[in-house]
Amino acid sequence: MELGLDGRVAIVSGGSRGIGFAIATALLAEGASVVLAARRQEDLDRARSALDTAHPGRVAAISADMTDPSGVAEAVDLAHAFGPVGIAVSNVIGHVIDKSKEGDGPPAGTFVTSELSDYRHEFSQLAVSAWALAGAVLPDMRAQQWGRLVNIGSGVAREPTKDLPHVLPNTVRPAVAGLYRVLARRLAPDGITVNSILTGSILTERNRSYWEWLAQERGTTVEQARSVMTDMIPARRMGEPAELAAVVAFLASERGRAITGQSIPVDGGINRHL
């Protein structure tokens, strides 16, 4: 299926690894140019050089704090070397299990253990980043009367989890979904679609950290913890980052122009709502 993304310019935050890297890969394969924004320079260098080999001249990377509007503005400036931005994927991580692997973010916690500052930190990571990216690319999208905003959110936006120390995402993720839902309604007349992906069962570094945490918590092996989690998934397997990226590419495409204001689970069937 021809997605019609040839020549489009995209920004992907959290683009150096995992889900963000897979999304950048999918958009490049469809002919778009992509700016990767993330914090760690060494991850960015590795990602950029791998992607640039496959798609010479269509990849750029910047180490930027995407929770800060000035960091977002730098990423947008870099994208302008390719042209006006048409696609922006907000993919900043929230709370972290293992800071050494996952980067900045408040610690996982329950209502009892979390401080007010943790909520603000989570809000900054998830909501401010999504808001700032949308605001920074809006002039380009309005000028083109064409745009695609996608937020990589979590299934807890609709169905809060009770089995994990998730008070922060349980609280902030629904707010971000609401933010993008309102933008969808406001921006539809400008040819801009705005959607959220809801997930939590994609095979990334972060989910591996979860298995280790769960194994320690329950006194089991990591392998046992992994099968506890996959048994909860109707598909009985974790999803590949490329499977989530394919859905984002379809939403970003010409074919997906009528799909906006949606929160779409990519989770192998964990979601229970109708």
Add this chain to the structure above:
Amino acid sequence: MDLGLHDRVVLLECADETDRQACAGVLSTEGARVVTSEHRDVDAAVVYLPLVPASSLLEAGLADLRRDWLGLEAVVTTFQSVLPGMTSRGWGRLVTVLSGSVKSLDDESDERGAVVGLAVLGLHKAVVADVARYGITTNAVLRDDHSDPTEVAEAVAFLMSEPAGYLQGVTLALDGARRSSVF
């Protein structure tokens, strides 16, 4: 994007001629073989439920409700006929096309379509719980009377595709943000 539908056999059940032609056209372009009656080795099946624009439940009679319910029965019958083959082959795609009123009831909604459509979405969850583990996905496209038949067909084709294999029990609504529900 390669949808991986080349040579896949797709059962298409759709009473409306315009919708049927749009869907058959998009799927054929992707190399799928579209069949319209029972076939032993169906890889994917799509069932369109009829849309009744601006229908009113208060004005519906029992005969209307019973006719609407036949839509649910058609979905059950189709799923029953194609699932054994899909299960044994370890790959399958089930898609229904329903009224967007299952998500929110705004002015001029298809109220009757909401009732039968919600029954179908409930069925989807049960089917996902039973057969997702065999590589079979079950999802819905939601439309209303503003929807473009080709865009509906493209969403159907994407849900049937190889890359969409981790979508289970979801709805893709093609409503251009007209509806007022948050989710």
